[in-house]
Amino acid sequence: MTNELEVATAIAKMLADPLRLQMLQCLTWGPCSVAQLIEATGTSQSNVSNHLRRLRAHGLVEAEKNGRMVIYRVASPTIAEVIASLSWAATGSRTMTTMHTPDALRQARTCYDHLAGRIGVQIMQGLIGYGALTAPAFPWDDVRIGPNARDAFDRLDLDYSTQEETHSHRRLAFACPDWSEHHQFHLGGHLGAALCRHLLAKTWIQRDADRSVTVTAAGKQALAWLTGRE
Incomplete structure (x- = not known):
């Protein structure tokens, strides 16, 4: 100790x-x-x-x-x-002026290896609203798989069950507080990282030179049911 x-x-x-x-x-x-x-x-x-x-x-x-x-x-x-x-x-x-977030990073960025910013929060809220994930009460709360997870992740073409089975020292999923989005949450943990990698592989999001993330035209269409833009 x-x-x-x-x-x-x-x-x-x-x-x-x-x-x-x-x-x-x-x-x-x-x-x-x-x-x-x-x-x-x-x-x-x-x-x-x-x-x-x-x-x-x-x-x-x-x-x-x-x-x-x-x-x-x-x-x-x-x-x-x-x-x-x-x-x-x-x-x-x-007084914390060093914590200012540029607009592009406020819209979408990675938080270590998971998706953050306005888009990350919208996707998290969309998955909770769909019943794919449970709603957290507090920052850093564990987020659990919901009753409609299979259908939701099938729509994303991501097999979430393999993430549950993966042996990792990281938690499966938790509510990572998004400090640029008024203390709302985006999806952290092993599942959050897997989802971010998947969105990049599908070219639904892409990294920009300034380290922000842009949702592509294909991504906007594919994620509209989660981000409330259908």
Whole structure:
């Protein structure tokens, strides 16, 4: 227990710096290069690089070389959930200007590896309204499979039962608070990640250069019954 508390304390110290927290929030929207983090934070390359080294040393971010460029990402879904929790809690504070979300990211983005923003919330609400998922009462509540799940996920051409059977340390599904959408929820967990991957594979959504996500014309048609645009 003592070791766990020491690790938790070290993580909390890393998150106590506003610039590091801002960088981590950017990384929950998608992988970034140093240049992208410089642009997002408005600080110097040396400052960004120094903070990245510290974040890597504490296991909060990981790096992957892509040609001559190094790409950084949040190290795990657990860390992404911590960042999302802090961002969600901070939206009631007018002083948290670093938590501003660009309009494109507010509309649709990824939250680590699941779909967030207005579209993510609409899909979550649509699945609950259809009876495919149970409604959560609180942030981070477990979301369970509902009585109409098979029909709903068949319409999405996604076999949700294989996600239930997959052995993973992640929860199947939970209500991830969407801090840019007035404290509403999008679908997190293993099922949320699988759904996001599936929508990308079907080209119903596509990633943009600014790390936002766009719903394609085919996606708007395929998802209209969930987003209330039929």
